[in-house]
Amino acid sequence: MKKIEVVLSEYDVNWEEQFLYEKRSIQEVIGHVILGIEHIGSTSIKGLKAKPIIDILLGVPSIEVVSELIEALKIIGYEYVPKPELMERRFFRKGLWGQGTCHLHICEYNCSEWIDKCLFRDYLRLNAQAADEYETLKEQLADHFQYDRQTYTKKKEPFIQTIIAKAKNNDFL
Incomplete structure (x- = not known):
């Protein structure tokens, strides 16, 4: 399997506009099941360098409804990527493999996955x-880890978990 290069970009003010465009597109095709939709990840933090991929968190009433959304999301360019290791969420990618423009994470609204991702942001x-x-x-x-995005992502996890723990303790100082 080809390794995906990790490339960080300076913050781009257009990332928020890209999110809003994607949000509208998603709402048009599956709005009837959406309980919440959030811009997450580094592109949602003003001033922060990031991989130029818009991460979107979508909250639904039950994870079981996701299978019913695959075809509708395909119409607007989202491909379902099965990841058995993800228990509480489902993952969709927009764009070519390794060159995606958006990642869509669907989980039950207000589950621990939802809460943790929003708290971190x-x-x-x-x-x-x-x-x-x-x-x-x-x-x-x-x-x-320039050519090992999987390890790059894994090595960020301890920092992310520390921040989530601080946020849960209302330790924002």
Whole structure:
């Protein structure tokens, strides 16, 4: 399998517009089941370097409805990517493999997956020092694991879990 290069881009003010465009498109085809839709990931944090991929978190009433959404999402360019290791969410990609423009994460609204992803984003939005630390970590990992995106992602996890724990304890200082 070809390795995907980790490339971080400077923050782009158009990322928010891209999210809003995708949000409208998704609502047009499956709006009847959406309980919440959020821009998550590094592209949702103003000023933060990121892989230029818009991460979207979509909340539905039950994870079982996702199988009914696959064909509708395909119409607007989202491909379902089965990932058995993901228990609480389903993953869709938009764009060519390794060159995706959007990642869609669908889970039950307000499940732990939903809460954790929103807490992490909100903490970084409110805490510039933590956002700077995260950016530094990402730059170091991108240099070290330039052609190993899976390891790059895995190595960020301890930092992410630490931030989620702080957010759950309302430790925003």
